[in-house]
Amino acid sequence: MTGKDPLSLIFAALADPTRRDILTRLSQAPATVGDVSKHFDISAPAISQHAPETPSTIS
Numbered sequence: 001m002t003g004k005d006p007l008s009l010i011f012a013a014l015a016d017p018t019r020r021d022i023l024t025r026l027s028q029a030p031a032t033v034g035d036v037s038k039h040f041d042i043s044a045p046a047i048s049q050h051a052p053e054t055p056s057t058i059s
Contacts, residue, residue: 018042019050 013019022036047057 014052022047022050 014023018040021040025031025036025039032045033044037047042046
């Protein structure tokens with residue numbers, strides 16, 4: 001196994017605690033990257049790196 005199969009990619013992404021926290025917040029309500037970044041000690045661009053394929057409002 002190369003580690004690039006879809007399931008491995010999903011588990012690798014979910015291994016990051018920040019990504020899990022972002023997903024938990026977004027499961028409760030849509031939010032902009034700026035809104036999400038207010039809850040973390042990282043910048044909006046860093047949040048965008050955790051979710052690079054999102055529009056301006058994440059849902």
